[in-house]
Amino acid sequence: MEIPYTTTARPDTGLWNAKIGIWLFLASEVMLFGGLFSAYIFLRLDAAPGHWPRGLLNVPVGTMNTAILIASSVTVVLAWAALKMRQFSKYKFYMGITILCGIVFLVVKLAYEWPIKFHHFGAKITPAALEKYEPYLGNAHLREGGYEPRVEISGHLENPEALHDESIREYHIKLDAANAEPLNPDNDRPRFWPAPMSDKIAHVSKDDVQLASMYVPKHSTFFATYFTITGLHGLHVLGGVIVFIYLWLPVSARLYKRNPEQLANRVEVAGLFWHFVDLVWIFVFPLFYLL
Amino acid sequence: MDPSADLTSHAPAAHDPHHHDEHGHDHHELGWWRKYVFSTDHKVIGIQYLITGLIFLFLGFTLMMLMRWQLAYPGKALPVLGPMLNVLFGRGSMPEGIMAPDFYNSLGAMHGTIMIFLGVVPVAFAAFGNYVVPLQIGAPDMTFPKINMASYWAFFVGGIIMLISFFVPGGAAKSGWTAYTPLSVIADSGPGHHIIMNGQTLWLIGFVFLITSSLLGAVNFITTIIQLRAKGLTWMRLPFFVWAQFITAFLLLLAFPPLEAAAVMQLMDRLAATSFFMPTGLVVSGAALNISGGGSPILWQHLFWFLGHPEVYVLILPAMGIVAEILANNTRKPLWGYKSLVFAALVLGFLSFIVWAHHMWLTGMGTVVSAFFQTTTLIISIPSVIILSAFFISLWGGSIRFNTPMLFATAFLPMFGIGGLTGIPLAFNAADIYLHDTYYVIAHFHYIVAPGTIFALFAGVYFWFPKATGRMMSEFWGKVHFWPSLICMNVIFLPMFLQGMLSIHRRWYDGGQGWALSNEKVWGLSGFEWNVPISIAAWVMGLAQIPFIINFFWSIKYGKKVNDNPWEATTLEWAAPSPPPHGNFAVVPTAHRGPYEYSLPGRERDFTMQNEPIRDSDRRAYEAAAAAHD
Ligand code: HEM
Ligand SMILES: [Cu+2]
Numbered sequence: 033m034e035i036p037y038t039t040t041a042r043p044d045t046g047l048w049n050a051k052i053g054i055w056l057f058l059a060s061e062v063m064l065f066g067g068l069f070s071a072y073i074f075l076r077l078d079a080a081p082g083h084w085p086r087g088l089l090n091v092p093v094g095t096m097n098t099a100i101l102i103a104s105s106v107t108v109v110l111a112w113a114a115l116k117m118r119q120f121s122k123y124k125f126y127m128g129i130t131i132l133c134g135i136v137f138l139v140v141k142l143a144y145e146w147p148i149k150f151h152h153f154g155a156k157i158t159p160a161a162l163e164k165y166e167p168y169l170g171n172a173h174l175r176e177g178g179y180e181p182r183v184e185i186s187g188h189l190e191n192p193e194a195l196h197d198e199s200i201r202e203y204h205i206k207l208d209a210a211n212a213e214p215l216n217p218d219n220d221r222p223r224f225w226p227a228p229m230s231d232k233i234a235h236v237s238k239d240d241v242q243l244a245s246m247y248v249p250k251h252s253t254f255f256a257t258y259f260t261i262t263g264l265h266g267l268h269v270l271g272g273v274i275v276f277i278y279l280w281l282p283v284s285a286r287l288y289k290r291n292p293e294q295l296a297n298r299v300e301v302a303g304l305f306w307h308f309v310d311l312v313w314i315f316v317f318p319l320f321y322l323l
Numbered sequence: 324m325d326p327s328a329d330l331t332s333h334a335p336a337a338h339d340p341h342h343h344d345e346h347g348h349d350h351h352e353l354g355w356w357r358k359y360v361f362s363t364d365h366k367v368i369g370i371q372y373l374i375t376g377l378i379f380l381f382l383g384f385t386l387m388m389l390m391r392w393q394l395a396y397p398g399k400a401l402p403v404l405g406p407m408l409n410v411l412f413g414r415g416s417m418p419e420g421i422m423a424p425d426f427y428n429s430l431g432a433m434h435g436t437i438m439i440f441l442g443v444v445p446v447a448f449a450a451f452g453n454y455v456v457p458l459q460i461g462a463p464d465m466t467f468p469k470i471n472m473a474s475y476w477a478f479f480v481g482g483i484i485m486l487i488s489f490f491v492p493g494g495a496a497k498s499g500w501t502a503y504t505p506l507s508v509i510a511d512s513g514p515g516h517h518i519i520m521n522g523q524t525l526w527l528i529g530f531v532f533l534i535t536s537s538l539l540g541a542v543n544f545i546t547t548i549i550q551l552r553a554k555g556l557t558w559m560r561l562p563f564f565v566w567a568q569f570i571t572a573f574l575l576l577l578a579f580p581p582l583e584a585a586a587v588m589q590l591m592d593r594l595a596a597t598s599f600f601m602p603t604g605l606v607v608s609g610a611a612l613n614i615s616g617g618g619s620p621i622l623w624q625h626l627f628w629f630l631g632h633p634e635v636y637v638l639i640l641p642a643m644g645i646v647a648e649i650l651a652n653n654t655r656k657p658l659w660g661y662k663s664l665v666f667a668a669l670v671l672g673f674l675s676f677i678v679w680a681h682h683m684w685l686t687g688m689g690t691v692v693s694a695f696f697q698t699t700t701l702i703i704s705i706p707s708v709i710i711l712s713a714f715f716i717s718l719w720g721g722s723i724r725f726n727t728p729m730l731f732a733t734a735f736l737p738m739f740g741i742g743g744l745t746g747i748p749l750a751f752n753a754a755d756i757y758l759h760d761t762y763y764v765i766a767h768f769h770y771i772v773a774p775g776t777i778f779a780l781f782a783g784v785y786f787w788f789p790k791a792t793g794r795m796m797s798e799f800w801g802k803v804h805f806w807p808s809l810i811c812m813n814v815i816f817l818p819m820f821l822q823g824m825l826s827i828h829r830r831w832y833d834g835g836q837g838w839a840l841s842n843e844k845v846w847g848l849s850g851f852e853w854n855v856p857i858s859i860a861a862w863v864m865g866l867a868q869i870p871f872i873i874n875f876f877w878s879i880k881y882g883k884k885v886n887d888n889p890w891e892a893t894t895l896e897w898a899a900p901s902p903p904p905h906g907n908f909a910v911v912p913t914a915h916r917g918p919y920e921y922s923l924p925g926r927e928r929d930f931t932m933q934n935e936p937i938r939d940s941d942r943r944a945y946e947a948a949a950a951a952h953d
Contacts, residue, residue: 035468035551036550042550047549049546052546056541056542056576059576059577060541060579063579063580063581064581066580067580068584071584071588071622075618075622079617080617251615252617253597256615259595260591
């Protein structure tokens with residue numbers, strides 16, 4: 033038994049099956065990420081002043097990753113076009129670059145961006161103690177400028193034992209630039225190039241801390257949405273890369289000899305998926321890195 | 324080829340010897356496992372869905388029969404069975420036969436979950452859709468048979484995870500089928516609970532599988548209907564059932580993913596201690612939680628009901644499709660207002676995405692939001708009324724055959740009517756303030772889903788059984804199944820309106836015993852005492868399903884053998900052999916006409932199949948009908 037229209041288009045719809053299938057799948061993906069992004073909007077609008085941190089992500093790295101993904105969206109089209117023109121070695125070349133881009137993106141995300149966050153520490157100060165830590169927070173200065181208050185002291189945790197040991201009553205934090213020089217106007221707004229960490233160490237009493245957490249999902253609704261959305265996006269990138277590798281391996285050469293159009297169709301479907309993954313990132317980047 | 328050769332009802336020999344050879348040959352290549360278990364044939368998958376779904380339906384019903392004991396006789400030991408259940412479910416679920424509150428809550432949550440997501444959706448959409456849609460559109464199979472198989476197995480795994488959750492420490496999920504946060508995030512967590520192997524976490528993980536399954540199914544259905552329609556089967560010639568499944572597939576495709584997002588976020592709240600749905604300053608058992616806060620419980624409700632409301636149309640649309648087929652077939656006349664039906668269903672599908680917050684009147688969303696959703700909810704009643712009216716009018720002047728499928732299909736109409744009409748008071752937020760979360764709401768939606776949808780599913784089983792097996796189910800036992808079920812359904816759900824108006828809360832563990840208003844007598848019984856007849860009817864209804872179960876299995880082997888088109892129906896599935904072989908049609912059918920050409924003037928028989936070519940007499944009949952219409 034043969035299923036009709038797997039490679040050739042049905043005359044009245046003008047489409048072959050998998051093309052409809054992938055568009056439908058993408059529609060559902062839009063709703064999936066739509067649900068997550070609406071959670072982002074909901075939570076951000078609801079956040080108390082100072083509780084939606086900004087400027088915690090590395091913008092140049094994010095920009096680079098954005099460029100990599102956009103480039104890969106171009107190369108996947110070139111790969112498909114090469115197949116359509118029946119230039120197989122060119123196809124292999126462009127597909128290879130696409131795969132490489134996907135892998136670089138993932139490595140940057142998983143081996144650099146995420147771990148660096150996991151090793152960063154923040155202590156949210158209780159409302160009652162904000163005044164006490166004013167030298168690190170500079171809220172009077174921020175209020176003057178019309179900015180949201182700072183409620184967190186962050187940096188490198190010098191005594192990580194404090195996280196588990198009840199008998200240690202203080203966190204020793206090697207400060208981020210913003211807490212080291214809270215009055216410096218450069219620190220009022222997020223910066224493009226991340227400022228280097230200072231050498232100053234602050235001692236923060238546990239009694240004054242509402243929530244102490246590494247920069248993990250638990251830290252805030254900001255990081256909760258960031259890790260959830262980029263995690264799910266990363267899974268999509270991984271899925272795309274795996275499919276591309278499959279379409280690049282020797283099996284593709286065999287399929288190309290037998291039925292080049294079918295290979296082209298497969299690349300087209302996978303490419304549509306890849307564009308979608310790219311598109312999601314185009315939303316992630318400004319929402320989390322820039323705004 | 325001779326056009327009448329594929330009118331199989333009169334030509335059983337046309338496909339026989341040659342065909343069965345091919346059929347047998349196919350099967351030699353596939354081993355038993357590939358043929359019956361890991362099959363990619365839409366019919367096998369449909370039957371797998373049907374059997375699994377029916378088992379889950381019965382299981383879900385059993386949970387409710389247990390709850391009905393506690394509601395009728397709160398705090399009394401359940402004789403014999405109670406202590407046995409305590410051994411089965413353990414951990415003090417029913418100590419000395421008395422139902423513990425947590426166990427009661429688990430039963431309630433899992434009843435809803437199992438009935439909707441493991442029972443009705445798999446049977447209504449996946450089972451009937453898989454079995455019937457490709458046949459009705461004259462296709463050899465689904466467009467993506469392997470994805471189809473994956474869809475079933477994702478469903479199966481999801482179901483198994485849900486079942487396993489009954490036996491982990493703490494028992495199955497207990498925060499309602501709606502899993503409202505923050506209750507559901509706190510439930511089954513903390514000391515004594517495994518981080519993964521606990522009720523609520525397994526519930527969420529199970530859900531992710533179920534959602535994946537629906538997604539794969541939905542993509543497959545829509546693509547199949549667009550791409551694999553037989554030659555000549557234009558959109559307005561599709562049977563209404565196909566339309567219903569098409570729209571349902573879109574609802575599943577677009578409404579489920581936000582719930583998947585929500586499930587992932589709730590999982591994060593449980594596993595990574597995030598605060599998506601956890602508000603600032605939450606205090607549990609006297610201690611502030613060590614979380615960031617800043618989350619929103621209402622966000623969960625929005626995401627849940629964004630799925631939840633379209634989901635209720637997922638439950639009802641396939642049922643309407645089944646009823647439409649059976650009504651046309653047994654009134655022996657075309658379905659009244661086919662085009663209006665199709666457009667009403669499309670509008671219904673579209674509107675179902677913008678009414679969800681009518682489940683949330685009491686959350687304090689604000690009057691503007693409430694006014695918007697109240698308006699859309701009232702508007703969505705219009706297409707529902709159009710569909711129901713068209714069905715009723717279809718009965719008018721027909722020479723109705725009351726066989727078992729038709730009995731169930733006819734009963735669907737008033738039952739759905741009651742359910743729909745009682746939804747209107749809920750749609751007004753002023754009225755709903757009193758009725759929200761009472762048994763009135765339970766009665767409202769059960770009238771639609773239980774004597775409505777589930778009756779339609781029974782109708783569908785009786786109706787398509789001969790296609791799948793080549794044999795009929797017993798009419799006599801069908802009627803023995805029907806009448807007690809109809810009576811019990813009404814004894815169960817009608818008094819619940821009453822209880823709801825006495826404001827008996829839907830989640831109370833004591834059946835309303837401790838509530839002053841429920842001591843008021845209505846028709847001789849107090850609101851609380853009404854629980855007794857309700858519960859008895861529920862148990863009798865359980866018994867009334869036995870004839871069905873026996874009839875079903877007995878008829879597979881011993882039912883009366885029939886030809887390929889025993890109901891003398893018009894749609895294409897009846898042009899295939901019974902049971903259809905792998906690949907379905909001996910001759911690829913071409914459609915020449917609409918789906919319901921019953922009693923076409925100038926024809927010697929009172930049904931004209933879609934694949935019969937147009938004759939001169941047909942043309943004259945169409946012209947006469949058009950002239951009469953002008
Ligand atoms: C025809 C017009 C309908 C209207 C105006 C309507 C209105 C409503 C409203 C306003 C509620 C919320 C009540 C509350 O929680 O206080 C509700 C609950 C519900 N309705 Fe309907 N409904 C209609 C049809 C349906 C249909 C066709 C179904 C599906 C099979 C359905 C299934 C449900 C379910 C399952 C619930 C309760 C969910 C829960 O809280 O557990 N309704 N309905
Ligand atoms: Cu609703």
